[in-house]
Amino acid sequence: AQSVSQHNHHVILSEAASLELGCNYSYGGTVNLFWYVQYPGQHLQLLLKYFSGDPLVKGIKGFEAEFIKSKFSFNLRKPSVQWSDTAEYFCAVNARTGFQKLVFGTGTRLLVSP
Amino acid sequence: GAVVSQHPSRVICKSGTSVKIECRSLDFQATTMFWYRQFPKQSLMLMATSNEGSKATYEQGVEKDKFLINHASLTLSTLTVTSAHPEDSSFYICSATGGTPGELFFGEGSRLTVL
Numbered sequence: 001a002q003s004v005s006q007h008n009h010h011v012i013l014s015e016a017a018s019l020e021l022g023c024n025y026s027y028g029g030t031v032n033l034f035w036y037v038q039y040p041g042q043h044l045q046l047l048l049k050y051f052s053g054d055p056l057v058k059g060i061k062g063f064e065a066e067f068i069k070s071k072f073s074f075n076l077r078k079p080s081v082q083w084s085d086t087a088e089y090f091c092a093v094n095a096r097t098g099f100q101k102l103v104f105g106t107g108t109r110l111l112v113s114p
Numbered sequence: 115g116a117v118v119s120q121h122p123s124r125v126i127c128k129s130g131t132s133v134k135i136e137c138r139s140l141d142f143q144a145t146t147m148f149w150y151r152q153f154p155k156q157s158l159m160l161m162a163t164s165n166e167g168s169k170a171t172y173e174q175g176v177e178k179d180k181f182l183i184n185h186a187s188l189t190l191s192t193l194t195v196t197s198a199h200p201e202d203s204s205f206y207i208c209s210a211t212g213g214t215p216g217e218l219f220f221g222e223g224s225r226l227t228v229l
Contacts, residue, residue: 036220043222044158044207090157094218101148102209102218106157 002027002093006105013081013112021076021108023065023091030096033074035065036104039087047089050074051096061085083114116142118210120221127198128229135193135224137208143188144210148218149181152205161206164191198228 007022025031035047048059055067065076074091091105117140127133137147146165150158162178164170164185172178180202182194191210195202207223 044220101160101163102158103160104150104158109155 002031002095002103004091004093004103004105006089006091006108008108009106011108011110013110015083015112015114016080017112019076019078019081019085019110021089021091021110023074023076023105024072025074025091025093026072027093027095031093032096033065033067034092034094034102035059035063035074035076036090036092037087038090038107044090047076081110081112083112086110086112116140116210116212116219118144118208118219118221120206120208120224122224123222124225124227126227126229129199130197132194132196133198133226135195135206135208135226137191137193137210137221139189139210139212139219142210142212144191144212145188147185147191147208147210149183149191149193150207150209152207152223154205158207161193195226198226200228202226203228 003026005024033050036044037047038044047063048057050057050067058064063078067074089108092102094102119138121136149161152158160173161176162170162172164183166185166188170183185191205223205225208221209218211218
């Protein structure tokens with residue numbers, strides 16, 4: 001079964017600071033990888049996803065993530081955060097085959113101070 | 115992108131009553147729908163997977179008699195919390211896939227409060 005670990009539970013940054021959120025997964029087969037964001041009071045939105053190909057994927061709002069297969073990692077990055085990036089971020093994984101059920105990490109709560 | 119809608123967004127009920135939450139795919143046919151539960155400040159926990167026309171597959175520890183899932187059509191799945199108790203208070207979220215590998219769309223979530 002898949003599992004996902006997010007090591008940072010809470011992150012506080014000032015505007016314009018760089019962001020990197022860690023995500024590691026455990027699974028023996030081929031996976032799809034996702035980052036979702038949940039803004040306060042809103043539903044989950046997809047930030048970016050990796051299925052195959054270039055391991056550096058770019059998503060919405062200036063976010064990117066890099067899949068490093070040897071490290072089972074899919075860290076999320078943004079060079080310069082904004083106050084509006086305050087949200088909770090979830091890493092998720094599902095198996096490339098089968099019923100595609102997503103397994104989520106515990107989430108990272110990001111607070112960006114103006 | 116595709117739209118998944120949940121109703122109601124908020125519901126408050128008395129202990130012992132049953133509550134039904136609907137999840138609809140508005141512009142695509144959802145071959146598979148997933149129901150998640152999110153406790154405050156915690157991650158989403160998968161409760162069950164449902165495929166249209168067949169019985170739902172429940173995750174370990176989820177009581178299928180308490181959380182009844184029906185996926186009667188390709189655009190609608192329902193979750194019924196039977197004989198709800200305060201500990202069932204939570205945020206319930208559905209997601210749906212139309213078949214594209216790895217592509218999942220989430221509903222807005224339904225916040226259940228059991229008094």
